[in-house]
Structures are given as C-alpha cells and as structure tokens.
Amino acid sequence: MGEGEAQIENPPDAPTEPAPPAREVIYRHKLATRITHWINVFCISLLLMSGFTILNAHPRLYWGQYGANADAPVFSITSMQREGRWIGITQIGALRFETTGVLGASEMNGRVVPRGMPAWITLPSYRDLATGRRWHFFLAWLFVVNGLVYLAFGFANGHFRRDIAPTREELKPKRLWADIVAHAKLHIPRGEESKRYNTLQKIAYAGVIFLILPLMLLTGLSMSPSFDALAPWLPQVFGGRQSARTIHFITANLIVLFVAVHLFEVFLVGAWNEIRSMITGYYEVKPEKAADVK
Amino acid sequence: MTSRLLVPSRRGLIKAGVAAGASALLAGCDRLSRAPAFRDFIGVEQDVTKAVQRSLLFHQPLAHEFKPSQMSPVFKVNGSRMPSDAGYQRLLDAEFRDYRLSVGGLVANPLSLSLRQIHDLPTRTQITRHDCVEGWSAIGKWTGAPLSEILLRAQLMGEARYIVFHCADNLRDIGDDPGFYYESIDLFDAFHPQTILAHTMNDRPLEVGHGAPLRLRVERQLGYKQAKYVMRIDAVRSLAGIGGGKGGYWEDHGYEWYAGI
Numbered sequence: 092m093g094e095g096e097a098q099i100e101n102p103p104d105a106p107t108e109p110a111p112p113a114r115e116v117i118y119r120h121k122l123a124t125r126i127t128h129w130i131n132v133f134c135i136s137l138l139l140m141s142g143f144t145i146l147n148a149h150p151r152l153y154w155g156q157y158g159a160n161a162d163a164p165v166f167s168i169t170s171m172q173r174e175g176r177w178i179g180i181t182q183i184g185a186l187r188f189e190t191t192g193v194l195g196a197s198e199m200n201g202r203v204v205p206r207g208m209p210a211w212i213t214l215p216s217y218r219d220l221a222t223g224r225r226w227h228f229f230l231a232w233l234f235v236v237n238g239l240v241y242l243a244f245g246f247a248n249g250h251f252r253r254d255i256a257p258t259r260e261e262l263k264p265k266r267l268w269a270d271i272v273a274h275a276k277l278h279i280p281r282g283e284e285s286k287r288y289n290t291l292q293k294i295a296y297a298g299v300i301f302l303i304l305p306l307m308l309l310t311g312l313s314m315s316p317s318f319d320a321l322a323p324w325l326p327q328v329f330g331g332r333q334s335a336r337t338i339h340f341i342t343a344n345l346i347v348l349f350v351a352v353h354l355f356e357v358f359l360v361g362a363w364n365e366i367r368s369m370i371t372g373y374y375e376v377k378p379e380k381a382a383d384v385k
Numbered sequence: 386m387t388s389r390l391l392v393p394s395r396r397g398l399i400k401a402g403v404a405a406g407a408s409a410l411l412a413g414c415d416r417l418s419r420a421p422a423f424r425d426f427i428g429v430e431q432d433v434t435k436a437v438q439r440s441l442l443f444h445q446p447l448a449h450e451f452k453p454s455q456m457s458p459v460f461k462v463n464g465s466r467m468p469s470d471a472g473y474q475r476l477l478d479a480e481f482r483d484y485r486l487s488v489g490g491l492v493a494n495p496l497s498l499s500l501r502q503i504h505d506l507p508t509r510t511q512i513t514r515h516d517c518v519e520g521w522s523a524i525g526k527w528t529g530a531p532l533s534e535i536l537l538r539a540q541l542m543g544e545a546r547y548i549v550f551h552c553a554d555n556l557r558d559i560g561d562d563p564g565f566y567y568e569s570i571d572l573f574d575a576f577h578p579q580t581i582l583a584h585t586m587n588d589r590p591l592e593v594g595h596g597a598p599l600r601l602r603v604e605r606q607l608g609y610k611q612a613k614y615v616m617r618i619d620a621v622r623s624l625a626g627i628g629g630g631k632g633g634y635w636e637d638h639g640y641e642w643y644a645g646i
Binding site: 137140145146148149151153156157158159160161162211214215216217219220221222224225226228229231232314315316317318319320321323326332333336362363366 | 514517
C-alpha cells in the first residue's frame, strides 16, 4: 500500500521519479446534450427574467377560472406608502410578509420605487410589459425547439434509458435511503461511482425533463386565449386559466430551486471538472481515496 | 480512456468572470430591448405564434363558453372609464338615441346603423373569459350582433383584409398619444361566430366603463383587442397610415398585433 507498492509496480526500467497517478478521463456528455444544455441555460434564465416582467404587470395570482383585482388572490405582491416611503408586502395565502427591498418595493436608479419583482431580476430591467412579452415568447419558441431536439436525441441515442431512468434496484427504499443519507453528508462520488448519475440525481433530472418543464409549457399555453379555443380542456386540467397561471409561477420557482441545487452540487463536486465536461464532454474521474483501495 | 490533463486553479478567475458577465449581460439586455432592429428580430415570435395558431385553428373552433355560475362577481373595468370626448358626452346624455355606427371603407354598401337597428340584427349570447395582457381574467356574459352579419350587409369588397374599429375614447392619461383608441382584426377573426359587437353585458345594457354603447368581442384574443366605444368600422386593405400604422392603440405602443397568446 502507498508509496512502497507504487514503487514495486513500476517496471524495472522506469525512471527513478515516481510517475504521477494516471488520471482517468471519460467522455461523459454527447455533443447534442452539451449544445442543448447551454441553449437551455440561456433560455431558462431569460425566460425567468422576462416572466418576472410579465408578472410585474399584475403581481397577483389566483386559483380558478377567473381572477382580477376584486377577487381574492392566493399570492400577491403589493406596494404601499408608509411615512412617505414605499414598502413592499408579499402575501401567500393568509401569511403576510414585509419584503421591502426585494418584493413590492425595491431600488431602481437609486430610489426605492413600487414594483413587484426587483429591477435586477427582470428583463428588461425597466417596466415594459410589451418588451417582456416579446422576449418571453421568442425565448419560449427557442426553448421548445431546443427541448424537442434534446428529447429526440435522448430517446434515439438511449441517453434517457441508459443514464436518466433510475433502475428498479435503485428505487428500492433501502437504496434510496442510502442515497439520501449520502447526499445529506455531502458525499462526493469517486471512481466507478462517479461515472454514473446517482439515484436522486436521476430522479431530479427526470422530474425536470419529463414533468416540470412540460408543465411549464402546458400551463403557459393554457394562458393563451387562442390556444384555449383549440384545447379548452387544457386550462380545465389545471383548474382554470388563473390556476394555470399560478402553477406556471410555482413550476418556475421549482426550476429555480432545481438550478440552485444543481449549481451547489456542481461546485461541491468540482466546478471546473463539471463545467468542462459540459463544454468539451470530457470528465475526469476522481480516483478512489487511498484508504478505499483494497 | 486515459490521458493527462492540466487542471489549473481557475476558480477565482471564473467567479470574477461570472460576476462581470452577469452585470454586462443585464445592461446589454436593456440596450438590446431598446434597439429597433433587435426588437424586430425577437418580434419574429409573433409571426411564428400566429402562423402556428392559425394553422391549428383552421376549423374555427369556439372559445370556451362558461356556465352562468362561473361568471366573475365583479368584472374589472380597465382602460378608459369615461371618454371625455364632447361628441361622446352628447351621445351619452341622450342615452345613445343619436348614436350611429358607421360602416365604411372597402364596402359596396356603407351603413349607418342606430342602436335599435343593431339590436334588430341576429343576436348571439356568450359567456366567455376576458384575458387581459397583464394577466388577470374575468368571465362575463355578452350579447350582441355578430360582426359577420354587419359585414355581409355592408358587402365587403374583395381587396379588404382588415376590419378597423375606431373608438370614442382616448388614453391620453395612460399613453402619450392624443389620438383615439382604435383596433383592428383580420377577416379570419372578423367572420368567427363569436366575434360580436356587444350591446349587452351580463343581461344589462353595456355600462360606460365597459364600452357603451357598443364593444367588440373577439374571444380568441387578449383584452386590448376588445375595443370599447366603437363608433366606426372601416374595411381596409392595409393598416399602414392608420394611427401609428401598427393596427391599434397598444400595438403602436409596442404590443403585438396578434394577441392570441
């Protein structure tokens, strides 16, 4: 074990300096995955920001078929003046929070002004619903085309079956629990283990690809009056157009949550290696810890 | 596969790059948002959406109609609440007895219809959802004359492509345009069975806030298409030269002419 063994393993004619341990590099992400991933990063970031611009036009969400100012919202961001200063109030159900600085009242050009989402997270940063919509629908089309390309490749080259779908074995409660514990302990996979997605990772990816993102699209379409004439059942599936709008907002937030965890894991495991693998395709496998080597 | 790789420590570099990139991106996006050429470029979404939705809607399905129990208790009044125009005020004072809807432009038989005459036309009643571009919805019951009935009587000429609705209100308070509100739809929507000129809302004569005496309902489009206080209808070949040339008051302020999404 250790230095001694490494020395012994060297062929007799090897240089006296011990060779650095060989690094194993695997081809992890296919070109189609890499290209669609980065287009998706672009689309989803700007869809979120332009979506917030649209939300700012009426930062109240309802449940049901209809909903406007006279109807009770399930979520709202309001602005009010107190002693000459703007304050923001965010309401979720019966809960009320003062959210000045972020929601309801935030700084723009050095002054606190009434606005739903803050300027730094909306596209454009200034209040302009027409431009926000133009961005949003342009990006939505790009996102849909990109998503279809991704799905076509994923099914055709076996990516979903091979890499994303959890195996029956992995879904057994005992294995799942072990994976949850490993995540809680911020376990960093090495060696063979790091060559595959772990179970929670597979479930998260599958959930986003096959549930959250399609829900995003379908709830978005439910808000289109023309699309509703074509498929009147669609908004009904979600409980009405205003419910669909609320779900659109919830799923958007779930995507933000997913991205936050995703980025956390990337930085935990090693940002450079992870990001490089999504650019060049090549991923360096971390060697097993010395103690683990039998 | 095995190879040797150089893995320099570049974390600091990346962090600085991301921060600088993010703020440059935000400033860049605002600049792009204001650049006419870029606005036109991303505006392609409107053409794609229109082409796709129209091809799917070729069979002219109806917008969903609701049950009376599903109606909004309060239907939000939006946009103009009371046109300040003196001519409109005179009509209102006389309870619209002197109101005439004029139908002209590319028609063989220009019309001038009183409210009585419009009431005597075939009638359609529909409980539909009104979707504002801002995001809210309200469900109301509308009764009026199908636009197709009026256009058939006016005998549309072959070259007519759009129907333009000229209104009595102006939104000086909201926009900076001194002109009157106007809107336009194409023949695809004009001859749809649910496209009506409503004189009755929720079983009562249309209120001023909702567009008395006559309001357009074009149910597969957003709220800003539902022109209120309609005074004149023109059949035209092109929208150029009318108002700001984009086909409507809000269209002239950057909103899409195709308001199906």
